[in-house]
Amino acid sequence: AQSVSQHNHHVILSEAASLELGCNYSYGGTVNLFWYVQYPGQHLQLLLKYFSGDPLVKGIKGFEAEFIKSKFSFNLRKPSVQWSDTAEYFCAVASNTGKLIFGQGTTLQVKP
Amino acid sequence: DTEVTQTPKHLVMGMTNKKSLKCEQHMGHRAMYWYKQKAKKPPELMFVYSYEKLSINESVPSRFSPECPNSSLLNLHLHALQPEDSALYLCASSTLPGINYGYTFGSGTRLTVV
Numbered sequence: 001a002q003s004v005s006q007h008n009h010h011v012i013l014s015e016a017a018s019l020e021l022g023c024n025y026s027y028g029g030t031v032n033l034f035w036y037v038q039y040p041g042q043h044l045q046l047l048l049k050y051f052s053g054d055p056l057v058k059g060i061k062g063f064e065a066e067f068i069k070s071k072f073s074f075n076l077r078k079p080s081v082q083w084s085d086t087a088e089y090f091c092a093v094a095s096n097t098g099k100l101i102f103g104q105g106t107t108l109q110v111k112p
Numbered sequence: 113d114t115e116v117t118q119t120p121k122h123l124v125m126g127m128t129n130k131k132s133l134k135c136e137q138h139m140g141h142r143a144m145y146w147y148k149q150k151a152k153k154p155p156e157l158m159f160v161y162s163y164e165k166l167s168i169n170e171s172v173p174s175r176f177s178p179e180c181p182n183s184s185l186l187n188l189h190l191h192a193l194q195p196e197d198s199a200l201y202l203c204a205s206s207t208l209p210g211i212n213y214g215y216t217f218g219s220g221t222r223l224t225v226v
Contacts, residue, residue, distance in 0.1 A: 095210075098159065100206075
């Protein structure tokens with residue numbers, strides 16, 4: 001079965017600190033990988049996605065993620081976070097089953 | 113038009129009421145999805161429609177009844193809900209189900225069952 005695991009449930013950082021959020025998936029076939037952000041009280045926004053090609057993907061707001069196939073991982077990074085990055089972050093995996101499945105989410109709190 | 117539009121944005125209903133949530137897209141997408149999201153939790157897949165036919169039902173209780181009347185519309189009919197069904201209901205669409213297609217999410221309907 002297809003599943004997604006996010007290791008960090010709650011992360012607290014100071015502004016300008018670097019961010020890395022872990023995401024591992026379980027599925028033996030070809031997958032598409034996504035990171036979504038949900039600001040308090042708002043809807044899901046796509047940060048970035050990986051379909052194929054260069055495993056280092058750049059997204060909006062200075063975020064990037066690296067797909068490492070051998071580790072079944074798709075970790076999200078940002079070199080320097082801002083207070084406005086405070087939000088819930090979800091990793092998601094789509095497969096040819098037709099399902100888009102989300103991880104449990106990571107709450108990021110950035111202190112000004 | 114690159115949006116998924118959901119109506120209403122907010123809904124309060126009693127446990128004996130019947131109501132419907134509506135989702136609309138005009139991007140020509142042939143796959144549409146219903147998700148349920150509780151506070152501080154990830155969206156959980158409920159249903160997948162492919163070419164207007166129900167292709168996946170994630171063991172959702174029958175008090176939730178989806179309907180896809182045409183390729184642009186997706187409804188979720190609600191009947192005899194419980195307070196624990198209160199959540200944000202998200203609709204999404206993609207070109208087709210499966211891989212190599214992006215997903216577009218609506219802003220959701222926030223449902224409160226009293």
